[in-house]
Amino acid sequence: MLYNYTLPCILILSAAAFLLGRSKAQAITRHSGLRSLHSLPTHYGVLTAMACAIPAMMVFAVWQMAESPVITSMIVKNLPEEVRQLGANEFTLILNDIHNFVEGNIVSDSVNPAIQAAAEHYAELQAGARNLVFNLITFTMLVTTGLVYFWIKAELRARNLVESVTMVFLIGCSVVAILTTIGIILSVLFEAIRFFKAVPLTDFLFGLDWSPQTAMRADQAGSSGAFGAVPVMVGTFLISFIAMMVAIPIGLLSAIYLAEYANSSVRTIAKPMLEILAGIPTVVYGFFAALSVAPLIRDIGQFAGLSVSSESALAAGLVMGIMIIPFISSISDDVIHAVPQALRDGSYGLGATKFETVKNVVIPAALPGIVAGVLLAVSRAIGETMIVVMAAGLSANLTFNPLKAVTTVTVQIVTLLVGDQEFDSPKTLAAFALGLLLFVFTLILNFIALRVVRKYREQYD
Amino acid sequence: MQNTPQQSPITLRINAGLKKRYNTEKRFKRMGISAIVIAMTFLVFLFGSIISNGYTAFQQTYIQLDVSFDQTFFTGENLAAANFPGLVKKTLYSMFPDVTSRNDKKLLTQLVSSNAAFRLMGMVTKDPKLIGTTQKIWVLADDDVDMLIKGHYDRNVAESNRRINDKQLAWIDALAANGKITKKFNTQFFTSGDSREPEQAGIWGATRGSIYTLFIALALSFPIGVAAAIYLEEFAPNNGWTDLIEININNLAAVPSIIFGLLGLAIFINFWGMPRSTPLVGGLVLTLVTLPTIIIAGRAALKSVPPSIREAALGIGASKIQMVTHHVLPLAMPGMLTGTIIGMARALGETAPLLMIGMIAFIVDIPGSVTDPATVLPVQIFLWADSPERAFTEKTSAAIIMLLAFLMLMNGLAVYFRNKFERKW
Structure with a gap:
């Protein structure tokens, strides 16, 4: 089918349009001299190619998005009455069956003749419409290319036109960042609002019990589900706190040592080593925590006569701390380097030792930057997923004991969303509410931290 | 004649405290060294435990x-x-x-x-x-x-x-x-897909999935990232709108990656109806994850091109776009490529957002296109790490060794690019 080759077609025709436009511009220069042309011949070529490709791409994109809903709404009218009377869920299943049938996949049940007929109808409509769209695209390309081709003359400001289209593209690309943020907010917020319709916001924020297993049927025995996020949040903060207790001293001290004491040969070895720690994927840390660190801590605990859970917060926090060390050390290193040498020289001139200079001059001067780095690191610890999924527990215990198993926001999001489940249950929606919580919290931390960093940079620039 | 210096009371006090101060100095220096040694020990312990667990899986x-x-x-x-x-x-x-x-x-x-x-x-x-x-x-x-x-x-x-x-x-x-x-030698490990039987399980299926996913991510995030960096660095007016975009990019760089997975699930899969568990959606999500990194690196690379290049181009009559495409961009390209490779290396190790969009399914078949259900290397590691069989521990470690090897290759490439093409002005 030709429709499947639309994109290559557009590409080939655009290339042809480029050659066409350029050759016409070159013909003009041969006729009335190079200087009579407003822009370079290439610009005329690019303009023609753009005129060929852009409208065609737009038609193609619109149809790609519209095809399924349009044709579905057309076949729904022809479905038998009893199918149309079905509830929303079963109706979606039937539609899925039809779609699968059209694509030649295996259909769940024995094939209902009505569905088969509908599927055939669907395929027929789709083929017809696709032919139509392909013809439309080809027609558009020919018309726009032709129009521009005849429009080309020496006075046409092709470069300006090409450049303004390029500018639109550049601006469009930079707006992707804003669209992403909007997309995150919309996706998380809408589902979270649906969740808060089922579970009141205050129950979620202040409830002390988290057990998201809801009964599948209304008459089923068992838990009705409790959605109090406090134990989950406490677990998150406990693990993050342990991680920061590991990462802040080690990261900060190694940054100070590397910046103030170490000679260049130590620095060339130690810095890349720390960067390797930053480059290791978190799933590797998670495996390391579960396989090596957690049993080690449990054995040490047994030796000391303590009962340590095999999914203790300590193991997850410790390994997360290792992961964050390079993060803190590299930011601290940057800010320590940004402290002007004159401040240090002044301190040495007064007879201070290196430690006294670091303690009384460098650290106070670098403090805002260090604090911002720590905030960013906290936000990373809170949002870290794989280490806690693999090494921390699933059950939500409200405890501050680092030897017990606790759970975190990210662990709960993963366990609630991995696997198949209906999208409307509070259990699934709870994941989005937790996601909202996580997003808002990390956003605030990042915002403050980035503000501080910005202010700090201006101070010494 | 000997001149014994007169020691003032202040000098005496300073000298009395000197030993203590030097000791503090030494202690602090030792703390710094031990911090680095501790970090190194962790690194060695991590690599040691993974390699000692994993090397046997190659046979x-x-x-x-x-x-x-x-x-x-x-x-x-x-x-x-x-x-x-x-x-x-x-x-x-x-x-x-x-x-x-x-x-x-x-x-x-x-x-x-x-x-x-x-x-x-x-x-x-x-x-x-x-x-x-x-x-x-x-x-x-x-x-x-x-x-x-x-x-x-x-x-x-x-x-x-x-x-x-x-x-x-x-x-x-x-x-x-x-x-x-x-x-x-375990060729099975490099040529087959996932399996419930540890001896038959391999990483080729996941590797293919990773390649497709990274291909989509690279094809989208590199042009978009470069274009956004060019706009923000070369053309954007200094106003609130530009500030908003900048703050957005910096914030997105610090948003937990699992949130991008939620976005992918809610918008790409549930709203746009894209197929679950496929490299297509995975690549789109990873595009969004890596885009801030690439834009920030791209801007740094553009910033390092000296203004004299721009002035010279403008001076001989180039338009602003010509100035950028003919002169600034080629000079900034090595830096941008380095940033992109580092972003891709990060994407290769990314796991959490891909769990959200269902790339965690148990898939035996080796994916043949971007719309086939697939899994990726880090997710494969996660799946194997969860399996109870002792033999999977070995396979997991071996898969990690392979993943780390790929990452080192990519980072090595980035370092090579930087050293070969970086110009000091």
Whole structure:
């Protein structure tokens, strides 16, 4: 089918349009001299190619998005009455069956003749419409290319036109960042609002019990589900706190040592080593925590006569701390380097030792930057997923004991969303509410931290 | 004449405290060194534990069978439909004629992987002349045999606590004494997809999934990232709108990656109806994850091009876009490529957002396109790490070694680019 080759077609025709436009511009220069042309011949070529490709791409994109809903709404009218009377869920299943049938996949049940007929109808409509769209695209390309081709003359400001289209593209690309943020907010917020319709916001924020297993049927025995996020949040903060207790001293001290004491040969070895720690994927840390660190801590605990859970917060926090060390050390290193040498020289001139200079001059001067780095690191610890999924527990215990198993926001999001489940249950929606919580919290931390960093940079620039 | 300096009370006080201050100085310096040593120890411990757990997975245990391809097995038209599991069993029984009870026979057949029958089937369908001959064929051993041979199982544990019982142990020893059991390089690990049987599991399916996913991510995030960096660095007016975009990018760089997974689930899959578990959606999500990194690196690269280049281009009559595309961009390109490779390396190790969009499914088939269900290397590691079999621990570590090797390759490439093309102005 030709429709499947639309994109290559557009590409080939655009290339042809480029050659066409350029050759016409070159013909003009041969006729009335190079200087009579407003822009370079290439610009005329690019303009023609753009005129060929852009409208065609737009038609193609619109149809790609519209095809399924349009044709579905057309076949729904022809479905038998009893199918149309079905509830929303079963109706979606039937539609899925039809779609699968059209694509030649295996259909769940024995094939209902009505569905088969509908599927055939669907395929027929789709083929017809696709032919139509392909013809439309080809027609558009020919018309726009032709129009521009005849429009080309020496006075046409092709470069300006090409450049303004390029500018639109550049601006469009930079707006992707804003669209992403909007997309995150919309996706998380809408589902979270649906969740808060089922579970009141205050129950979620202040409830002390988290057990998201809801009964599948209304008459089923068992838990009705409790959605109090406090134990989950406490677990998150406990693990993050342990991680920061590991990462802040080690990261900060190694940054100070590397910046103030170490000679260049130590620095060339130690810095890349720390960067390797930053480059290791978190799933590797998670495996390391579960396989090596957690049993080690449990054995040490047994030796000391303590009962340590095999999914203790300590193991997850410790390994997360290792992961964050390079993060803190590299930011601290940057800010320590940004402290002007004159401040240090002044301190040495007064007879201070290196430690006294670091303690009384460098650290106070670098403090805002260090604090911002720590905030960013906290936000990373809170949002870290794989280490806690693999090494921390699933059950939500409200405890501050680092030897017990606790759970975190990210662990709960993963366990609630991995696997198949209906999208409307509070259990699934709870994941989005937790996601909202996580997003808002990390956003605030990042915002403050980035503000501080910005202010700090201006101070010494 | 000797001039003894007059020591003022202040000098005396300073000298009295000097020793203490120097000691503090030394102590602080030692703390700094120990911080670095601790970080290094963690690194060594991590690599040590993973390599020591994983290196054995690059070899796999094979058992040699003397298979006689008896005519009686191949009576039907279709050679592939013959009873190959039966052939494997018969071969094993003939190798151990003293095994007679039904229970023992079952234990005996457990020594060989279920993959053996498929291997025989492949050989016969490829070369039907084998029928009627007797061949010495190496087939995969079961994962428990493999673990025993590699020494991961303790023979001295009580029989009830062992995955391999005493009878099986005796058979394995008999095989080993005859040289019919050996370890070979594990090609299966590099060529096959996931499997429930550890001895048959491989990383090729996940690697293909990673390649497709990264391809989509690269194809989208590189042009978009470069264009956004160019706009923000070269053209954007200094106003609130530009500030908003900048704040947004910096914030997105610090948003937890799992949130991007929620976005992918809610918008790409549930709203746009894209297929679940596919590299297409995975690539889109990773595009959004890596875009801030690439934009920030791209801007830094553009910033490092000196303004004199721009002024010279403008001075001889280039338009602003010509100035950028002809002069600034080519000079900034090495820096941008370095940033992109580092962003892609991060994307290769990214796991959490891909769990959200269902790339965690158990997939045996090797994906053939971006719309086939697939998994990626880090998710494969996560899946194997969750499996209870001892043999999967080894496979997980080996997969991690491969993943780290890919990452080092990419980062090495980035360093090479930086050193080769970086220009100091």
